[in-house]
Amino acid sequence: MDVVRSWFRRHLANPQIVSLAVVLTVALLTITWFGKILSPLLAAIVFAYLLEGPVAILERNHCSRWVATLIVWSTFVAAVLLLVFAFVPLIMRQAGQVVQEIPFIIANTRDFLQTLPERYPQVFTSAQVDQVVMSMTQGVGEFRNVLVARSWVVGVGVMYLAVYLVLVPLLVFFLLKDKTRIVQWANQFMPTEIGLIRRIWSDVDRQLANYVRGKFVEIVIVGVVSFAIFVWRDLNYAALLAALVGVSVLVPYLGALVVTVPVLLVAYAQWGFGPEFTWIFFLYGLIQALDGNVLVPLLFSEAVNLHPVAIIASVLFFGGIWGFWGVFFAIPLATVVNAILVAWPSQMSSAADSQTEPIAEPASS
Numbered sequence: 080m081d082v083v084r085s086w087f088r089r090h091l092a093n094p095q096i097v098s099l100a101v102v103l104t105v106a107l108l109t110i111t112w113f114g115k116i117l118s119p120l121l122a123a124i125v126f127a128y129l130l131e132g133p134v135a136i137l138e139r140n141h142c143s144r145w146v147a148t149l150i151v152w153s154t155f156v157a158a159v160l161l162l163v164f165a166f167v168p169l170i171m172r173q174a175g176q177v178v179q180e181i182p183f184i185i186a187n188t189r190d191f192l193q194t195l196p197e198r199y200p201q202v203f204t205s206a207q208v209d210q211v212v213m214s215m216t217q218g219v220g221e222f223r224n225v226l227v228a229r230s231w232v233v234g235v236g237v238m239y240l241a242v243y244l245v246l247v248p249l250l251v252f253f254l255l256k257d258k259t260r261i262v263q264w265a266n267q268f269m270p271t272e273i274g275l276i277r278r279i280w281s282d283v284d285r286q287l288a289n290y291v292r293g294k295f296v297e298i299v300i301v302g303v304v305s306f307a308i309f310v311w312r313d314l315n316y317a318a319l320l321a322a323l324v325g326v327s328v329l330v331p332y333l334g335a336l337v338v339t340v341p342v343l344l345v346a347y348a349q350w351g352f353g354p355e356f357t358w359i360f361f362l363y364g365l366i367q368a369l370d371g372n373v374l375v376p377l378l379f380s381e382a383v384n385l386h387p388v389a390i391i392a393s394v395l396f397f398g399g400i401w402g403f404w405g406v407f408f409a410i411p412l413a414t415v416v417n418a419i420l421v422a423w424p425s426q427m428s429s430a431a432d433s434q435t436e437p438i439a440e441p442a443s444s
Contacts, residue, residue: 097270098270098275098276099275101270102276110401114401119246120250122247125291127254128288128291129292130255131258132288132292133147133151134148134255148252159244159248163244173316173318174319177316177319180348184344184345187347188344193208275422282418283415286414289378290411293378296378297328297374297378299325300374301325301370302322302325302326305321305325305363305366309321312358314349314359320338323341323342328370329406329407330394330406330409331387331390331391331394332391333391342359343359346360385414385417389413390410390413393409393410393416394406397412
């Protein structure tokens, strides 16, 4: 008990650590309680952070903040409109086709599974295969029932998407244009002792700036290359699968493994184990290998320095707390935690050194 009391006394005596704890607590409670309500604002903050780099580049080239914001924001809105009106309908149409053809894909998969006991009798049994097939059939039936039961949500989802398409770009514009005024206003509510907070944010900002913009470029490159290859090999649902492959890079390691399943299932349902399936398997593996060994080192030269175990643990932890958005922001949140853990011991040692008085030397006789 004395150890716990001593730990609290030692840390609570440091005003900078108390200020950091207060800021983190307020931010956590705000996201937990008001995250759904403030989701358009949070999305706008992420996009504004993404676009701050191009705006800063234009400012350094003797362009006013207002004009730089207008140029970058107009390009951003044009790209969003192109994505919404050109690619999203295609992806949604292919997603509907996949739902309709799921029984056909399941039938092909079932036929393949039923051949396993004959090919590998020492590994698979007929009872095991029948159990897997039954589970797949029940799961597909439940999935289709859920889609039918919740079809009324589509109208609400379209309205919600329309609100996002109006509010988020508008918020992004004002966040970029009035960044200095907004930061000055927010600083009024910050604690007075924020030296530790500034140090942590400086480290987080440097790493996140590279991470967020690098991830955006990585998603575009991987998605476009995947779409081109899938179209080249005439794979069904090329746009939908390419979108999944591009978004999968947001979840390191796990994302690529998860997306591999639908890509190979669609290829098998379309061609079986033939030359075209082998081509898709090889080219998809080549995309993943080049992404991990060439593209990522080029884009993230100053990115988050986290161990793979820490990355996977952060995805599991924050995904379990906040679902999809927890997975989406797992790496940035892990970066914040890592920066706090790195700065905390140095802050404590500097505080201890400042509180230690030097021992006076004895006077010479």
